[in-house]
Amino acid sequence: MRPFPRNQLQDNQEKAVFNYNLSRAKMTVECSFGIAAAKWRILNKPIETSVDKATKIVQAIAVLHNIIIDFEGVPKEFNGFVETQMALLSANIPLNKVNNKDFRLFMEKYTNKEIPDESTLRKNYVNDIYVETINKIRSNIVGHKIWVSVDETTDVQGRYIANVIIGTLEVNKPGQVYLLNSEVLEKTNYSTITKVFDQSMFLLWPDGIRHDDVLFLSDAAPYMVKAGKTIGALYSKMVHVTCLAHGVHRVAEEIRGRFTKVDKLISKVKQIFLKCPARVFFFKNRAPNVPLPPEPIITRWGTWLRAASYYCTYFQEIKNIVLELNQNDAISIKETQKILNNPSLETDLVYIHTNFGYLPDTIEKLENQGLPLATSIEIVRNVSDKLNSVSGNTGMLINEKFKNVLAKNKGFEFIQQISNILIDETTVIDGLPEELSIQDFIYFKYAPITSVDVERSFSIYKNLLSSNRRSFEFENLKKSFIVQCNNF
Secondary structure (H helix, E strand, O other), X not given: OOOOOHHHOOOOHHHHHHHHHHHHHHHHHHHHHHHHHHHOHHHHOOOOOOHHHHHHHHHHHHHHHHHHHHHOOOOOOOHXXXXXXXXXXXXXXXXXXXXXXXXXXXXXXHHOOOOOOHHHHHHHOHHHHHHHHHHHHHHHHOOOEEEEEEEEEEOOOOOEEEEEEEEEEOOOOOOOEEEEEEEEEOOOOHHHHHHHHHHHHHHHOOOOXXXXXXXXXXXXXXXXXXXXXXXXXXXXXXXXXXXXXXXXXHHHHHXXXXXXXXXXXXXXXXXXXXXXXXXXXXXXXXXXXXOOOOOOOOOOOOHHHHHHHHHHHOHHHHHHHHHHOOOOOOHHHHHHHHHHOOOHHHHHHHHHHHHHOOHHHHHHHHHOOOOOHHHHHHHHHHHHHHHHOOOHHHHHHHHHHHHHHHHHOHHHHHHHHHHHHHOOOOOOOOOOOOOOOHHHHHHHOOOOOOOHHHHHXXXXXXXXOOHHHOOOOHHHHHXXXXXXXXXX
16 A cells, blocks of 8 residues: 655645554554564575475464563553553653562552563563554644744753654644654754754654644754754744743843842852751741742742842841851851842842842743743733833843844744734734745644743653663663653
């Protein structure tokens, strides 16, 4: 059987579904060839014998293969435990837990099956569950336009990890979000990002990539912007939008850089109470109604500004407690006492809290899944209006920073114009990419303008990569990771 050619698939869901199901059948057959060839090396070269004998050899291989499966303890019909295995992977429960005596007895009691050992599960179940997960993703996006978000991080072993998130673009409701792929990059640049993007699209559409169905998101790193331009040459209807939540975070970073005394206060007070139960106890006795000082993480968006607002609210209480501490106990205490006596510190805190204290909440709003495009854009416009109203030289510089962030985000300009059309604020379509048609606009109603789903996937990955899993091959980690992130 042959699949329908790609030029017949446009707006024909029945043919697309047929091609998808045919591809699944082909993949099953090809996987069986691969498994047999890996176990029976006679298949790695031409079988130099008569046709009749070659046929008997292949039949013998099939029979022996099934016998070996039985001896390895993998039941042919073990669907109940396959579901349990899926639950273990999804819940990030290590497979070695099946070696626990009580757990094994529990499973055998309620499944009436002998439970395979850890190595058998890993060899015979994990890959099948991963393949089934990918097939479900393919099935769920048939007939849909999608958005794609790509970002990279460095894991604890120094590897450059790129995650690829996709989501469906629906007309009347938020779409579904999936982790499609995770790959190790040799290095981080526009070339490797472009390559992993293309590999992921081929994984999603093995019978032919649907180039006209993709909206692309990323962060604002220069190599990501360059990758977006390179990918745009092949995906004619793609709009490249850099993450707006990250854009607001960059404004927060600019604020942090301009108030060094406040930054030092937050850092040093964190050091005073970090891993020191005696000082924490002292703090709670002196100020029982005051929360403990926050411990902001610079890479976690908005936490520094929340800390600044905290010190503005509880400045006097914090000052009284720190001044009571013995400066000879720690350098951080001595330096903090010196900072607290600076007369401009409190006014700086008031200025930050009054003019920028809303930004962490704004970032959290943008991070919500399923926001209508018009709502997301309105949040960004509110930030722009509030920053425009901030007076003073510092306020002007912060406002200029945000304007520069938006000016570099060319895709956001297109998205705003499409949103204005959808909510009937304009009828002008000049300046939009020529390949985008009016029919395409309806799919942008719930289009995201942030890449926070990729950031969430990195958090799951770092939790998955516990110390006892760091010897695993990345390919095995990847399969468990993708299963864990996709719940159907």
